[in-house]
Amino acid sequence: MLRLAAASLAGTAIEFYDFFVYGTAAALVLGPLFFPTFSPVAGMLAAFATFGIGFVARPLGSVLFGHIGDRHGRRPVLVASLLLTGAATVAVGCVPTYDSIGVTAPVLLLVLRFLQGLGLGGEWGGAVLLTAEHAPAERRGLWSSFPQIGPAVGFLLANGVMLVLSATLSEAQFASWGWRVPFWAAGALALAGLWLRSSLAESPQFLGIDDHARVPLAEVVRGHWRLVLLTAGALATGYAVFYTVTTWSLAYATERLRVERTVMLTCIMAAVVVKGALTPVAAVLGDRFGRRPMCLVGCTASALWMFPMVGLLATGEPLLMFFGFLVAMVAFITMFAVIAAYLPELYEPRVRCTGAAVGYNLGGVLGGALTPIVATTVARGDGVPWGVAAYLTGIALLSLGCFALLPETRPVRVVEAEATTG
Template identity: 85%
Template sequence: MLRLAAASLAGTAIEFYDFFVYGTAAALVLGPLFFPTFSPLAGTLAAFGTFGVGFVARPLGSVLFGHIGDRHGRRPVLVLSLLLTGGATVAVGCVPTYGSIGVAAPLLLLVLRFLQGLGLGGEWGGAVLLTAEHAPAGRRGLWSSFPQVGPALGFLLANGVMLVLSATLTEAQFASWGWRVPFWAAGVLALAGLRLRSSLAESPSFLALDDHARVPLVEVARDHWRLVLLTAGGLAIGYAIFYAVTTWSLAYGTERLGVSRTVMLACIMAAVLVKGSLTPVVALLGDRYGRRPLCLTGCAAAALWMFPLVALLSTGEPPLMFLGFLGAMLAFITMFAVIAAYLPELYEPRVRCTGAAVGYNLGGVLGGALTPIVATALAEQGGRVPWGVGAYLTGIALLSLGCFALLPETRPVALVVAGAAEPALD
């Protein structure tokens, strides 16, 4: 289990590095480089628009790779999704700017961001299911949380590279070629990930299946549509929090508040580091007290913290901004630490890869794709403190709270019969 969990963690870290490095670049440099004819605000919105395309592609990726995972196994999904996401990320670093090839530049950016999202849409389902379906029932939350640490590591790696480049290069060097370096590095990371995943064993739940779904998406849409919609709505606030903190606030802090790029990145990275470190601890609580109670607690905490978040951010003071980010990340991880165990437990094995991944990635469209765009527009209409952003995020938190309230608990409970074993995932 340790070897499997480590390989899943490394793979998700690499794939989310690819995804996050684009978000950081969109907040910092893509607007003026690829949309120079726009005003600064419009250029940022356009860059966030290409950022959002990756989220729109993720449910499509979950359908494509979910079909492969439910029909041919979880393991092929891990290899194919890593190749697609890594290749698209390297290509982003090679796209000429608007000044070199005109309108073709943002169009190429759009296509490659779509391919990034397509690959990532398959990654989560494959990595999580391979871990969850190998894990013992009583510690499924803990072992399944390892792939959930991957996004935090990917984010820290992506932003750490950006932070070093920002601190060591001049503005002209960073805008000319420095921002491309993290994208090129994705190729090396993808090769390392493929090496790690090449020897993983297939999921026992998949191998035990005698009757595979012919078209998994059809079965999910026919028999589990309500479950998909509720999980997507429940997860929306987690995505909204994460990208409000890591993408929108970065642009808002540097452009509107005049805080240096280095300071903003450092504050955000410190909060994400705490979040990643606490993920296994919170997952253990999920094994002990259940998945649903933690999701409800995280949503309630988010609803209470969104107005303090924007108030602390608007001060422009690093300690206060960090406090705001930290509170948001703690609410986020209270939900997302247990999601990797919760979603697979909601679906039967024959459609589990498709159902869990589609619900997870639709939540990304609802909460992640729109948040940087909507928050940027709302902040422009407000005063010094963007209260509209707080109201928007609070509304999403209440929506997610209602969705989780309608979902069942799934935590396996040991049978009281003497000698009975805990139930398996399938």
């Protein structure tokens, strides 16, 4: 289990590195380089629109790779998704800017971002299911949380590289070629991930299925459509909180508040470090107290914290901004640490790869794709952007209602064993 969990963590870290490095570049440089004829705000919105395309592609990747995962196994999904995402990310670093090839530049950016999202849409389902379906029932939350640590590691890698480049290069050097370096590095990371995954065994639950779904998506739509919609709505707030902190706030503080880029990256990265460290802790609590209660607590905390977080961000003071981000990340991981065990347990094994991944990635469209665009639009005026806080609170309340309608899934025999011991 340790070897499997470590390989899943490393793989998701690499895949999310590819996805996150684009978000950081979109917040910092892509607007002026690829949309120079736009105003600064319009350029930022256009860059965030290409960022959002990746989220739109993720459910489609879930359908494509979910079909492979439910028909042919979880393991092939891990290899194919990693190859696709890695190749697309390296290619982003090679795209000429608008000044060189005109409108073709943003079009290429859009296509490659779509391919990134397509690959990541398959990655999560494959990595989480392979770990969850190997794990013992009483520790499924803990072992399944390892792939959930991967996004934090990927984010720190992506922003760490950006931070070093920002601190060591001039503005002209960074805009000319420095921003491309993290994209080129994705090629080496993808090769390392393929090596790590080459020896993984197929899921025993998949091997135990006698009658595989012929068309998994059709079965999910026919028999689990309500569950997919509820999980998508439930997860929307986690995506909204995470990308508000890691993407929109970076653009807002550097452009509007004139906070140094290195200061903002440091504040955000420090909060994400704590989030990553607390992931297994929250997962263990999910094994002890249940998946749904943890999600309800995290969602409630998010709803209560959005106005304070936006107020702290608007001060432009590093310590206050960090505190606002920190509490938001703790609320986020209280939910998302247990999701890797929760979603697979909601679906039957024959359609699990498709159902769990589609629900997870539709939540990304609702919360991740739209949030930076909506927040940038709402925050155009002067003063504290309370409209952003109201928007985030509304999403949190929507997710709270969806979580309230979902059932608990912690294995019955674990609950019975605890009752007997007690």
